[in-house]
Amino acid sequence: xxxIGERINSTNGKIRAAIQSRDLEALRAEGTLQAEAGVHYxxxxxxxxxxxxxxxxxxxxxxLQEVSGLPLAIDSPSPQALAAGLAVxxxxxxxxSITGESERYRGVMPLVREFQPRVVALCMDDRGMxxxxxxxxxxxxxxxxxxxxxxxxxxxxxLDPLVKPIAVDPSFGNEVLDSIQALRRELPRCHITIGLSxxxxxxxxxxxxxxxxxxxxxxxxLDSVFCDPADQHLLAYLRATRVLLGLDEFGEEYLxxxxxxxxxx
Amino acid sequence: MGVDLRALYExxxxxxxxxxxxLVQQAVDEDVPPHEVxxxxxxxxxxxxxxxxxxxxxxxPEMLIAARAMQVGVGILRPVMVSGGGKPMGKVLxxxxxxxxxxxxxxxxxxxxxxxxxxxxDLGTDVPADKFIEAVRLHSPDVVGLxxxxxxxxxxxxxxxxxxxxxxxxxxxxxxxxxxxxxxxxADEFGAxxxxxxAFDAVSLVQQxxx
Numbered sequence: 021x022x023x024i025g026e027r028i029n030s031t032n033g034k035i036r037a038a039i040q041s042r043d044l045e046a047l048r049a050e051g052t053l054q055a056e057a058g059v060h061y062x063x064x065x066x067x068x069x070x071x072x073x074x075x076x077x078x079x080x081x082x083x084l085q086e087v088s089g090l091p092l093a094i095d096s097p098s099p100q101a102l103a104a105g106l107a108v109x110x111x112x113x114x115x116x117s118i119t120g121e122s123e124r125y126r127g128v129m130p131l132v133r134e135f136q137p138r139v140v141a142l143c144m145d146d147r148g149m150x151x152x153x154x155x156x157x158x159x160x161x162x163x164x165x166x167x168x169x170x171x172x173x174x175x176x177x178x179l180d181p182l183v184k185p186i187a188v189d190p191s192f193g194n195e196v197l198d199s200i201q202a203l204r205r206e207l208p209r210c211h212i213t214i215g216l217s218x219x220x221x222x223x224x225x226x227x228x229x230x231x232x233x234x235x236x237x238x239x240x241x242l243d244s245v246f247c248d249p250a251d252q253h254l255l256a257y258l259r260a261t262r263v264l265l266g267l268d269e270f271g272e273e274y275l276x277x278x279x280x281x282x283x284x285x
Numbered sequence: 286m287g288v289d290l291r292a293l294y295e296x297x298x299x300x301x302x303x304x305x306x307x308l309v310q311q312a313v314d315e316d317v318p319p320h321e322v323x324x325x326x327x328x329x330x331x332x333x334x335x336x337x338x339x340x341x342x343x344x345x346p347e348m349l350i351a352a353r354a355m356q357v358g359v360g361i362l363r364p365v366m367v368s369g370g371g372k373p374m375g376k377v378l379x380x381x382x383x384x385x386x387x388x389x390x391x392x393x394x395x396x397x398x399x400x401x402x403x404x405x406x407d408l409g410t411d412v413p414a415d416k417f418i419e420a421v422r423l424h425s426p427d428v429v430g431l432x433x434x435x436x437x438x439x440x441x442x443x444x445x446x447x448x449x450x451x452x453x454x455x456x457x458x459x460x461x462x463x464x465x466x467x468x469x470x471x472a473d474e475f476g477a478x479x480x481x482x483x484a485f486d487a488v489s490l491v492q493q494x495x496x
Contacts, residue, residue: 031465068466070436097435123384148386148410187345188389222345 021258021267022178022211022244024061024093024114025054028084030068039066039076047080048087055088057249061114062088064105065095074104081105093140093246099127106135113137117180118167120145120159129170138176139167140213143199149182151195153202156181160203164210174209178244183214186229187222193233197240204241213244231257238265256283288312290326293358297330300350302357309358319362319369327358328401328492335485348397348484355400363402375495378426378458380408380417382445385438390464393484394430401488403495414444421454428491431477433464443475450476459494461487 027050030036038046054062062084066076073096081092093114094105106113117140118128132139141163143156150156160179167177181199184192196214203212219233220226231254234245238261247254259277262268277283288311296304305327312322334351337343366374377398381391388410395405406424408416421429429449433439442462449455462472463481472480478494481487 067436097437121386144386146411149388184389185345188349188393224341224344 021238021262022061022213023059023249023258024063024213024244024246025057025059025249026063026215026217026246027054027248027250028062028080029065029095031065036068039069039080040072042079044083047083051084051087054249055090057252057255059090059249061093062090063093063095063116063246067096067098067101073098073101077101077105078108081108082110085110094137097124099124099131102128102131106131106137109135109137114140114178116140117142118163120163122146125166129166132167132170132172136171138178139172140178140180141167142180143182143203149184150199153195153199156199157202157206160207160210164207174207175211178211178213179203179207180213180215183216183218183233185221185223186219193219193236197236200237200240200242211244212242213246214242216245216247227251227254230254234258235261238262252282252284259283288315288317290317290322293322294326294330294333297327297351297354297358298333300347300354302350302354305354305358306361309361313361313365319366323359323362323366323402324496327355331355331397331401331488332485335483335488338483338485345393348393352396352400355402359400359402374402374404375428375491376404376406376424376426377428377430377491378406378408378417378420378424379430379432380412381410381432381434382438382441383411383413384441385433385435386410387432387434387464390434390484391430391432394432394463394481394487397484397488398491401492403491414441414448417445418448418452418454421449421458422452426458427495428459428461430461430463430481430487432462433466436466439464439466439471442477446476459490461490463487 028035064080064084066073069076091111091113093116094102095116096102115137119142143150143159145159164177181196183196186192200212216230216234220229223229235257259274263271263274268274288308293308331351334343334348338348379395381388395407398405408420431442431445446460459478461479461481462477467480469480479490481490
């Protein structure tokens with residue numbers, strides 16, 4: 021399970037302010053908190069800074085890598101901003117993200133070729149937000165073809181079926197779960213990831229929905245997640261689910277976590 | 286014993302569609318003026334849900350079931366209002382601007398507006414400026430609602446407003462903007478009439494403009 025820490029996101033007002041004012045202590049705290057929780061990547065998003073986005077990423081990326089010792093998921097819809105972040109990233113970054121939308125695809129693909137990062141591919145194209153598993157598989161297959169032609173191995177592609185808020189439509193949960201299962205079957209070598217907290221947007225006590233949804237999604241083949249690693253219960257569910265799905269052989273990691281008091285509640 | 290319109294208010298605000306159906310039908314049977322039922326009880330009930338939502342006491346699903354209950358009631362009232370020669374309730378043209386495929390917020394607004402009794406023409410997502418302008422000519426709406434989720438696509442809203450201006454249509458419509466990157470300040474910069482922070486704001490704005 022590849023965990024990507026989602027906390028450094030400029031849509032959060034506090035983070036935006038910290039980036040704007042270069043509050044290094046606040047950002048360091050976010051970086052180390054997530055690193056200590058055991059994430060594999062730190063997501064970094066400065067898109068809300070608009071014109072200042074590329075310049076912000078240019079200093080945020082080395083700073084966060086230094087404080088966390090981790091590779092980053094560089095999160096932007098803008099090719100210019102992605103380029104600014106990728107150019108200063110040490111080691112192999114996770115580009116977040118490419119889609120099948122023609123303009124975005126054309127803008128991002130040259131960066132894929134140049135930097136050869138791992139890539140998050142959102143299952144949407146010019147036809148809009150997908151509604152079924154079939155649409156997602158169709159878009160994902162096209163993206164995987166394009167990305168592998170650009171030199172990215174399937175193992176380095178993270179397909180995101182796009183989670184929509186359950187508050188808006190009760191069918192959105194099954195829609196994504198069925199999509200995960202279909203993607204896992206059709207594109208078995210790719211990773212499948214989701215922005216977990218999208219599912220609970222607009223609902224009270226969203227963490228419960230996030231935890232339950234993570235478990236369900238892992239049962240269908242999810243093997244990566246964008247989430248808030250500060251939620252210790254979520255990480256405990258994740259570890260428990262891995263045992264139950266036979267992904268943590270002999271429960272070794274679970275037992276280790278239990279001894280390290282990481283499963284306390 | 287006349288219809289209990291206070292109970293209708295409660296039923297709408299808690300999204301009880303069956304009770305709404307029953308009470309609105311009773312009001313119609315008793316010749317209560319439909320505008321009174323709608324404007325004095327049902328619409329304020331929807332606004333009450335909006336106020337609860339603002340205070341964090343109600344959540345999106347509750348706003349949807351309230352809108353559904355409204356729609357059931359409006360469905361009964363509308364034919365009575367039309368046959369009674371009442372003025373039409375107002376038309377809203379809505380869409381997500383070009384380059385932006387996000388529709389959840391826009392759909393919520395459309396649903397609530399329909400619930401509140403307005404005609405809604407939904408152009409969908411990724412709508413170019415000239416399509417908005419053509420649709421304003423075709424449908425003559427009272428209000429145009431523009432939605433965008435992305436900072437980058439938000440700029441297209443200005444194009445739509447300028448287009449309305451250049452085609453001599455700006456005076457005929459009110460323009461409201463909504464979406465995550467928007468603010469009252471940005472709406473003002475773009476030359477819109479108003480910014481709506483929540484879907485309920487959109488309903489309040491349209492009511493204010495149309496009545």
